[in-house]
Amino acid sequence: MHQVSVKRIGVSALVVALLIGGVLFTQRKPPAPPGATAAALPASTAPDTTAIRAGLGEVLAAYRKIIVLLADEKTLSGSELAAANQAGQGLFHDNLARIAGLEDAFDALTASRDPARFEAIGRLLDYIESDPALYDADRLAFRELLQTLQADVARDASLPAIKMHKRISEDLDALAEIEHNYEKEIRRIFGRFDQRAIELKRERWDDYVAHLKKLYSREQILKDYGVVLPYPAPKAPPADETTKDEQGEIFGRGLPKKVVALTFDDGPHKLYTDEIVAILQQYNAPAVFFNVGRNLGTLGPDGSPKLGPRAAVSRKLMAEGYVLGNHSFTHAQLSKQTGDSLKAEIFNTDALLKAVNPERSPLFRFPYGARNGEGLHALETAHLRSVMWNIDSLDWADPVPSSIADRVLRTVDKEGRGIILFHDIHERTVKALPAILDRLSAEGYRFAGWDGSGFSLAKGNAVPVEKAAASPGYGESWAIVVGIDDYAKRPKLHYAARDAEAVRRSLIEKFGFKPERVFGLSNGEATRTNILALFHDKLAHGGVGKNDRVFVFFAGHGATRKLSSGRDLGYIVPADSDPAQFATDAIPMTEIQNIAESLDAKHVLFVMDACYSGLGLTRGGGSGGFLRDNAKRIGRQMLTAGGAEQLVSDGGPNGHSVFTWTLLQGLAGKGDLNGDGLITATELAAYVAPAVSAVSQQTPAFGSLPGSEGGDFIFELAGESEFLGAQTAQLSNEAIALNSKQEAARAPVETSGKAAPVVVVKDLQGGEQKIVTPAAVPTSQRQLAQRANDRGLQLYKEKQYAAAEAQFTEALKLRPDFALAANNLGFVYYKQEKYPEAARWFENAIKMDPSRAIAYLNLGDARARSSEGEKAKKAYQTYLELAPGGSGAGYAKQQLERL
Known part of the structure; x- marks a missing residue:
């Protein structure tokens, strides 16, 4: 009786929508002082009911969430309503457990014989009756609990118990009156009485629902119960592309144009099935695998299934998202079978498939396509559906993979759509499949999967075959990484060598630079001779190709010298540099610039954690076809930590300079300002420059060197694959504080017409330039x-x-x-x-x-x-x-x- 009553409130949350927010309780009971709640009432010697009060709050919260889930039921799509029902059921059953616990607590409280027990109960009733935060609609959440409490109190014949029983009865009467008033409103609606009065009531209910929506959102409630609704699927294709419903047996001719479904018979095979799956995954293609029952296991005398070793292959198939179908038990020609033997071929395999996974599909394929009326009727009895094909690879007969591929492609060209029949028990199928899928993908064919009711274009990762964002298209990647703390004749630094090592690891571990092509020098190794030798011997004469990229990182002292012409010239300072011989043993940026121009590489990026000025700047225009055009342009770019005579801030988090810490954060993903998985040098500068300036006296500079044709160096982010767990490291509080300060300063100065962030950054000559975030490369x-x-x-x-x-x-x-x-x-x-x-x-x-x-x-x-x-x-x-x-x-x- 109790469960039925609670369930009625849960399921009819909208009917509770009546709950007009009236004032029946507050009219009948003296109101509590403003702001008072049960927790705020004066202390006493009554039993502690804190846990019960908290439980009442949890019951109310679940009740309110159900209303939020279902309040707009008529506006929800089918999938949204199904999700709301799923979460609502979870809330409902959780609340049953809470209510059962509260009932036990009431039982214990009323049976305790504590003289102050009724005072404690009275405090709980004060909350239900007069808490100012409650609407009357809220109070109906406690109706069943009040009924339980009334029954508990009725077992006590004392005068306080009788008074308490009367008080609870009055509360229940008030709740009944609310429901009665709502019923009268319904009658007014259907009787077409005073429309204005009805409208006012709806407004009051809407006010209540609006109040609840401020407390909870439908999306958050669903998410708390394990449901995130996907974005709506794309609109259906034009009328001539829509899937036609194939009644009875499915042949695939009702699929849209240039859509095929891949099916594999006779497995599972201990070797070839896994190899076929590996190929399918490369093309994000779904498939149905029709299993022969005896390959899965046997049935005992009582009909109980006993799975064999190859059942693990099928279980893995389903775990990876593929569909299992029934292909009979022995692969007999079922058109010649009748009676029990025919039914055994169908039902025995179905039992084994259910043992593999109860969610096996309702699909059946007759061996050889041979069927009769009795077989089709047996499928109806088993709630299975026959799947045939209209494109036969004949891979069971043809031993030549290229011939199999040619046959399939010719038939697909002729049919234009349909179901392709393969077998996952032949090596030749494994060899033929890549050529078939390559050609079909290139010609714009899409792959359909079984969605539970029919073959349709698969969602998300399956169809159409989603091309990865165009690759930056580099050949090899080269790097020179130099870090100097220990200067012989200049002030020592503290973080430069560590910065260089962190950058080296990032290049290798995150961006795929080969260790043998990342050349590093640290401290005393980084002499003028050794640094120049790396550029000349390892890069200029070391095999750098026209399609390659080169990344150069230097952390150490930098300097700026004013020339007689009035122009500033920047230098990097090697470990063995003598201040008295500055002009001869430091390395002028003109020499670095000449080296950059002499390299055959497509793109070169210098990142200098030092201070520079006096470099020429050229600008390249933007383009809509960014990657295509960028691949054609030579790029020579530089990002420096600061301007002339600025001191570099060494004291960043985790033992890094502020500049290198920010650079590493940018390369970790924050520099991907347009979210396309690519970080261009321009994006990196637009992230790093304002972030560093916000927390230091440095003004990083960025620009293109003479000889550049507007190309932009590109880092391609690899997707993170870390499953969060207790061992996942988080940043230190110092690092989090710095990142937060930088993020707060990253608001763009202005916005272009397309809402792309515009960031003002110093150029390499000390002037200002506006950087617009590059347009995103299309992504899936x-x-x-x-x-x-x-x-x-x-x-x-x-x-x-x-x-x-x-x-x-x-x-x-x-x-x-x-x-x-x-x-x-x-x-x-x-x-x-x-x-x-x-x-x-x-x-x-x-x-x-x-x-x-x-x-x-x-x-x-x-x-x-x-x-x-x-x-x-x-x-x-x-x-x-x-x-x-x-x-x-x-x-x-x-x-x-x-x-």
Whole structure:
């Protein structure tokens, strides 16, 4: 009876929408003092009801969230309503547990025989009756609890109990009156009575809902319950491109033009199935694998399935997002089968597939395509659907891969669309498949997957085959990295050598520079002779090609000398430089400029953590086809830490100068100002210059050297693959404080017509220039999701949890199957001590990627913090099974011993 009553309120939250925000309680009961709540009332010797009061607040919060979820039901799409129902069910069942706990607490309180128990109950009623923060609509959340409390009090025959029973009865009557008034409003609506009165009532309800929406958002409630709604799918194609519904058997002829579905029969195979999957993943192509039952296992005398070794291949297929179909038990010609033997071929394999994964598809393929009426009827009984094909590779008969590929492509050209039949039990299929997919992709064909009800263009990472953002197109990457702290005849520095080493690691580990092509000099090694030898011997004469890039980093002393012409000339100062011989043993920037012009490389970027001036500047115009045009232009650019005679700030975080720390942060992803996964030298300067100026007396300068044709050096960011966990390092408080100060100063000075940030930066001659962020290179949904995840990771490391949560949420909207982002969102919840919510997202990550061990470790921690010991044990044990030698294995064993 209790559950039915509570469920009625949960399901009919909109009907509770009546709850007009009236004043029945406040009219009947004396109001509390302004601002008073149960917690603010005078202390007494009554039993402590703090936990009960908190529980009432949690019940109210869940009740309100259900209303927010469903208040606009008529405006929600089907998927939005389904998600709201899912989260609402979670809220409802959680509230049942809370209400059951409160009922137990009421039972214990009324049965305690404590003389002050009724005073304690009265305080709880004061909150329900007259707390000024409550609407009457809120008070209906406590109706069932009041009924339970009334029944508890009725067991006591004392005078205080009788008075309390009367008070509760009056409260229940008031709640009944509210509902009764709402019923009268409904009758007025249908009776077409006073429209203005009705309108006023709706406004009052809307005020109540508006109040709740200030407290909660539908998106946040859904996310707390493990749901992030993806962005709406693109609009349907034109009428002649829409998928036609194929009634009965599916042949693929109803697919849109230039759309094919890939299917593979007769597996799983212990070798070739995995190889085929590896090829499909390169093209982001979905597929259906029709399994023969005897390859999966056997059935016992009682019909119970017993899976064999190859079932693991099929289980892995489903874990990676592929679809399993039924291809009979023995691959017999079913057109010749009848009765029980025919049914066994269908139902036995279905039982084995369900044992592999209950979510197996309802698809069946007749071996050889041979079927009869009885077989088709048997499929209906089993709720399976026959899938045929209209493009046959004949790979079971043709031993020549090139011939198989030619046959498929010719047939596809003829048919224009359809289902292709392959077999994943032949090596020749493995060899033929790449050529087929290459050609189909090049000709604009897209791949369809099974969506649960039909073949359709796959979402997100599958169709169309999403081309990666065009690559910067470099050949080899070269670097010279020099850091000097220990000067023989000049003041010593403290961070330069460490800065150079950090930059060297970043080039190799993050941007793929080969270690053998990154040449470094440190301290006493960095003499004038050795520095120039690197430029001349390793670069100018060392094989640098026309399509290569060269990056040069120098950290050390710099100087500026005024020439007789009045022009400033910058120098870098080697470790062995003598101030008395400055003109001969320092290296003038004119010499560096000459070296830069002599290199065959396409793009060269100098980054100098020192102070310079006196360099010429040329400017290149922007272009819409950025990467295409940039590849044609020679680029020679320089970014310096400061202007002439400015001192470089050595005291940045983590043992770096302020400039190099900011540079490393930019290269870690913050310099990707337009979010396309590429950091140009221009973007890097637009990020670094204002950020450094905001926290120091330096004004970094940037520009193109003479001889440049406007090309822009490019770093291509690799997607972050780190699953957040307890071992993930975060930045020091010093680093976070500096980053926050820099971020606050990064607002653009002005905005162009297209809302691209415009940043004012010093040029290499000391003047000012305006830098406009380059237009973003087109990216796919998948890449945008990766970038959002990467930004979330940066924000997490800076302990900006709300902002990180927003970025991981964005990643999941763009790519709903993104296990990495799901885990990371869960860990952000975990860090905020929202353990049930964290557990839901760790479970989501596991569903998306069951082999991801760290998600089980995180899930164990979340369950343990939620006092769910058995569930925590299971998660820790699974982690140890997947990663017995993992970095968290010792920790997981310790946790198991404690539970």
